[in-house]
Amino acid sequence: GDSVTQMEGPVTLSEEAFLTINCTYTATGYPSLFWYVQYPGEGLQLLLKATKADDKGSNKGFEATYRKETTSFHLEKGSVQVSDSAVYFCALSHSGSARQLTFGSGTQLTVLP
Amino acid sequence: DAGVIQSPRHEVTEMGQEVTLRCKPISGHNSLFWYRQTMMRGLELLIYFNNNVPIDDSGMPEDRFSAKMPNASFSTLKIQPSEPRDSAVYFCASALSGSLSGELFFGEGSRLTVL
Numbered sequence: 001g002d003s004v005t006q007m008e009g010p011v012t013l014s015e016e017a018f019l020t021i022n023c024t025y026t027a028t029g030y031p032s033l034f035w036y037v038q039y040p041g042e043g044l045q046l047l048l049k050a051t052k053a054d055d056k057g058s059n060k061g062f063e064a065t066y067r068k069e070t071t072s073f074h075l076e077k078g079s080v081q082v083s084d085s086a087v088y089f090c091a092l093s094h095s096g097s098a099r100q101l102t103f104g105s106g107t108q109l110t111v112l113p
Numbered sequence: 114d115a116g117v118i119q120s121p122r123h124e125v126t127e128m129g130q131e132v133t134l135r136c137k138p139i140s141g142h143n144s145l146f147w148y149r150q151t152m153m154r155g156l157e158l159l160i161y162f163n164n165n166v167p168i169d170d171s172g173m174p175e176d177r178f179s180a181k182m183p184n185a186s187f188s189t190l191k192i193q194p195s196e197p198r199d200s201a202v203y204f205c206a207s208a209l210s211g212s213l214s215g216e217l218f219f220g221e222g223s224r225l226t227v228l
Contacts, residue, residue: 100158
């Protein structure tokens with residue numbers, strides 16, 4: 001079955017540091033890939049997505065590129081802010097009428113001023 | 114537009130009591146999902162509905178858990194009787210099935226504590 005593996009957390013960075021959160025997946029076919037973010041006390045919200053190989057998703061300074069050859073979708077940001085402190089979830093889904101997401105375990109990011 | 118609305122936001126109850134969590138999905142969305150989040154197990158899909166019909170309830174832990182969706186704008190997740198190990202944050206999410214975006218819209222969650 002489908003699965004998503006994320007790097008273990010927690011990750012602690014200083015403000016303006018470079019961020020990478022690794023994500024690899026196992027799936028048949030050509031899934032769509034997502035990053036969701038969960039701020040403290042809130043539900044998950046979509047951060048960015050990519051639907052086919054070599055696509056780059058981007059939002060709020062975050063980027064991730066769909067790499068089919070390495071089955072990866074690593075999240076990056078060049079300069080993190082304190083407000084980026086959250087839990088980040090990598091996920092995949094296959095197109096279809098009853099869409100389900102397979103989530104990774106989540107990576108806690110804390111950014112210190 | 115209103116997002117996914119869940120109630121209650123917080124619930125503290127004693128073991129053995131019945132708990133009912135409620136969810137109002139985004140208007141027009143026809144898929145609804147119930148998730149449970151704990152530190153130990155992360156985010157788990159409990160059940161999802163499409164057009165008010167339960168499609169997959171394989172994630173429901175046991176018979177103590179039940180979920181209903183009587184209409185397109187309302188769903189409940191019931192635990193009877195509740196146990197301390199049910200303590201978690203329960204999220205409802207909705208989506209438009211068939212949408213190529215694949216985006217789920219989550220509520221803010223219901224934090225359940227069973228003493």
